[in-house]
Amino acid sequence: MIQKINRMSLVEQVAAQIEELIQSEQWTVGAKIPPETELMEQFAVSRNTLREAIRALVHAGFLETKQGSGTIVRSKNTLDAALKKYVKKATMLETVDVRIALEKQAAELAAHHRTDQDLAQLEASIKACQQAAEQDDVDQFIASDINFHKAVVHAGNNQLLIQLYEPLTEVLYAFIQDIITLDKPFQYEEGLHTDLLDAIRTQDAEAAAHYIESYLKIVKENVMTMMEE
Amino acid sequence: MIQKINRMSLVEQVAAQIEELIQSEQWTVGAKIPPETELMEQFAVSRNTLREAIRALVHAGFLETKQGSGTIVRSKNTLDAALKKYVKKATMLETVDVRIALEKQAAELAAHHRTDQDLAQLEASIKACQQAAEQDDVDQFIASDINFHKAVVHAGNNQLLIQLYEPLTEVLYAFIQDIITLDKPFQYEEGLHTDLLDAIRTQDAEAAAHYIESYLKIVKENVMTMMEE
């Protein structure tokens, strides 16, 4: 069997290997990676070649270098960094529409694929919301609320969808804060999330999607009224 | 006014400038960029520094280098490259579900926001499909079909959504080819797209979403049966 020639440049090969080391968590986030001299020996390449590989990963957001100190692992995936950049530039209205699209689909999938573990996670998130509401802890409530939505998406069991959804939540955090603090005196509606949970539990995909739609339609209206001001 | 010290490394500065040149379309996609020796002079940096910057942009998907030939501009934005990478790793089933999510929402938005220009574009795409079908040109038909779906998403007038959708189509191209060539002897259903066009023209968001849903449900079933084999 004749093998294909390795057409990848040395730099690409080294970069791919390092990326693999990060994603397999042999190099954990936050940890310092071996110095250049050491990596030169391990990969058996020159310093310049190694540096080009490292620089590529720095630019992509995987690594962070500090002169005199060393190089540390900064992040595990690039999509997150790239998406955040774009979401930042997009208008809030656009972001909300994309969120509606993804979360609705996720809710339908969750209704089909949810495990007992998923249901437990959803219940826990709802409880956290209730507790925060009782204590009038706005920040905690928002965090718990976002956690609930994330849990829904996770229950959908679609990795690609999860990766796309995650960066959106971060941007919405500050916005939701504005809505709650400005628009209303922060009142927690009891059945807000439990309806969706029931729909997912009973595997009623249609109801789950409908809940998300009506909920996010309200969010969208809030966004639009805020933009008019 | 005291200015902050420029703490960016030379490589980062060069990379940022090149990125700017690309996004401002002073360096257009497909065009060859000046050779390294020339850029060394223009940026007033050494070869290795320049190379590290270029390598970072190559890894990000902006540039593409070919030994002996030169370096050309490959893409205008990173999100596209990052997404493609992820989509490639995701299963086809996951990709289809995400596509359903995005396209459904886009169809609803299109029904609301479509302009006369959008409608004209949709009609043109449908005509291209019909022509390709009459001539039994499978490749051309697939291309036109994808163009139609892209036109729907564009009519939704949500930049973020468009950016997310675009990379998905590329991956699906090869797959749709398989379905058409293997599964069926390539027959074009007349009303396939016209129903959606009518829904968008009459601004019936619900019907538009419903059409996308039923259409992509068929696609999804095809994916699932193919995976079983």
Place this chain on the structure above:
DNA sequence: CCGCATTTGTTCGTATGTATC
């Protein structure tokens, strides 16, 4: 605070493989 080793940042020189005319 000083001196020193470590580590990344930057530059130059040189040789080699590859595409284009």
Place this chain on the structure above:
DNA sequence: GGATACATACGAACAAATGCG
């Protein structure tokens, strides 16, 4: 095939920042 232009790769050296004793 030869000449030229260009990217690839290696090696050596010095600069600058950091951290430690």
